[in-house]
Amino acid sequence: MLLVGGGGAAWLYHDLVGGIEQEHVTDKLGTDRPKKLNRSLNILLVGSDTREGDNARYGVGMTGARSDTTILLHLSPNRDQAVGISFPRDSMVKIPACKKEKGGTVPEQFGMLNAAFAYAGPTCTWKTLESLTGIHIDHFVQVDFAGFKRMVDALGGVEICVDKPVNDPRAELHLKAGKQTVKGEEALGYVRARYSLGDGSDLERIERQQKFMAAVVDKATSGSVLTDPAKTYKFLKAATKSMTTDDDLDLAAMRKLADGLKGMSAGQVRFVTVPVERYAPDPNRVQWNEELAKPLFEAIRHDDELPAQTTNPAQGQPAPLAPGKVHVTIVDAGGRDALVNRVANQLRQRGFKVAEKVEKADATPASRLVYAPSAEAQATALARDVPDALLTADTAAPQDGVRLVIGKNGVRLAAPAINKIGGGVKAGRKLCD
Template identity: 55%
Template sequence: MQRAVAPSGLYYAANAPPPPEPPVRGRLWRVLGGLSIVLSVVLVAGSLTAYGFWRRLDGQIDREHVDGRLGENRPPKLNGSLNILLMGSDSRAGENARYGVEAGRRSDTTLLLHISPGGESAIGISFPRDSMVRMPPCKKKNGTVVPAQFGMINAAFSNGGPACTWRTIESLTRIHIDHYVEVDFAGFKRVVDALGGVDICVPRRIDDPKAELHLRAGRQTVSGDQALGYVRTRYVLGDGSDLDRIKRQQAFMASVVKKATGKGMLTDPGRTYAFLSAATRSIKADDRLTLSVMQRLATSLRGMSAGKVRFVTVPVQAYPQDKNRVQFAQALAEPLFKAVREDNKLPEPDPAPVPAGNAAPPVPPGQVKVGVYNASTAQGLAQRTADQLAERGFRVVKVGGGKKRYARTMILYGAGAERQAARLAIAVPGHPPRAWRSAKPGYVYLVIGRDGAELRALKPVVPKLAGEIRADRDICART
């Protein structure tokens, strides 16, 4: 059989059949708790049903248009998950003037909140500020362009604001980001106070005049001012490194989520609205994070508990040229990024075993010759799905499409390919295989309709990392 190599590395069978015709059938402050604020907002907001409340909250958010500054070669959106980039600004404007004079704005906070399709779980990924990365060119609001450069990841915010950080994270991870949210000092304090304080656990007494922080040892509840000092302090807790501080701040974020999703908050409409009002007055976001988007997100997250929220840090290693800097440990970081990119859904139970006397068990993926055809309106869907199948060992022999469009995805197979079709149905669940008379013997066809073709997630969906923190943990537990 003659084969032609595709740009993606797949091969096409030269005599593979044409697209099938299926049967017609139915700097002072380093890491702010922005992640915890945003996640808590959408979790708590699920308890509000009055449209008037939503309208009032929506009108308090400061929004920015960034679409024209994100570049042309953005990663495609592969599934129904939601990714929100979260940043903390050290602006000294307005209420923040008491924290000293600093020119411009910087952000030493870069967190990516990933919410799985259907709101089943969420993960907050921290990007250490000292990470040395390659940043793409960025366009400022006034139209000037900052050239591509290599440097610390937090320089992206200084170069071109949230849009530049957005573009940088997408270029590094190839994860499609949907929205951004920015929080400043004053906003952070308002949210903590609206919660009635947040619980923390301190290993020893703290007296840090620079951070305006004085705390006794042990478990306690801190107000907005104390909380800000707690996340700002660097040298009186831990080893003084940014990575050590990130762990402490992730624990704080987890505590915020736990407090915001507790029964006391969700069953008290007055407290719920006060919290959400403080949060929406404290954030800046892109103009695509509309009222309807927030309502849909809140609805999808109603069933999420603190135990389904976890926090991790991008794996890093020492940067050889500077001992005070780090770089991504790609061998560990890429599996994390890949799992987030391909998080189509949570793992499902394996199909029930085939009873004796029925069809034979499915064959290994390497024995499945499959043609993938796009019968939807989504451009590039067949190629993306084919790439994912090839990565899992399937022999993709054709990628194509046609003018016809179908509502539902179908798995069709030719004579002698029943077991091969059964294997494909395990990888692409929800589409029972059907025999097709016109199919070439031994071949399987995946015809992707408007309902898509989501591959079964590999377990675990997002790999567990050393030091990760769950939002339902005991705040005094060691990590």
């Protein structure tokens, strides 16, 4: 989808769309879905390990298919940022009841994430992620092994970096140390290998895949792939030959997406992994860390578009204070202890200078941000993250900070902005650094 954005080859789409297999999804997803809150676009990207057709050589005698790679690609409302969230296939999750493509229903169950795809195809993975994240997903795109190889070859290969030579006959992977360009079988082996590269875990493989995808973005945006119609057509032809999408991702939707992505550069694309922790019953599996994952999901859900008119700080409006310059004292005035402690920890994680000691006060019905006039800038900065607390100026308040008084109604932290999501792999980085 990112590569479609700068191609300038919309007139070729009619020829390309005919090669895409489409699947009807509406009746399979049901009506109990997360609401779409803004103009952001969320696309489920699935790498299938099917052994059918051109993929038969990768598993003689193997049947069925699972989601070898699962990524939720978030495109901000203004199409100025993209974040890809990887979900480990070994995640233990609750899979909702799903309708099969050829009839019948798979009952609700608990199991590995990639089993959802095996049970009832990409719509079951779609339904599972929506139910777990609360994020509305707009479309899905599925590509198999053969399609992946063709796309990499159409780019002329992708540059990678390995710290030592690799000789892995099982993965058909033989690499020298250092920077090199991989194509076809080598590229597929590089992103799928589990035992000759890294520690053998799925999490390490995800990080390697994210670096590879970042390199793909770099190759596409820095070279002539997006400016040369012939090269663009070659890539898109390779992609659509082994692609399955939902039936709503039609020609008009692709054109609209393409128009919105034309100005996006590699540095505006990042890949992160959903926070996970050890799954106690089975050390070979993981489970999501809900406390850390929730803010990530909320940030994706609430990534509202920027206002039409933005104020330029250089034109007299001071830039908002950074969290590190905001000193916060938390006052418990009737809030629940668990909530008070959680708010304190989350504000520290966001960079605010929160006092270690929580003060006590008589219970009040509503939460407030109490500040002296001299600390108005600090209060304004904190109010962005604590929108429910009433801003209250008080000349008797301390001059050097803000008091967050948590009353009986509690307090809710706003989702962190997409551009504040840290970690992960960012496109535009240098290899071997």
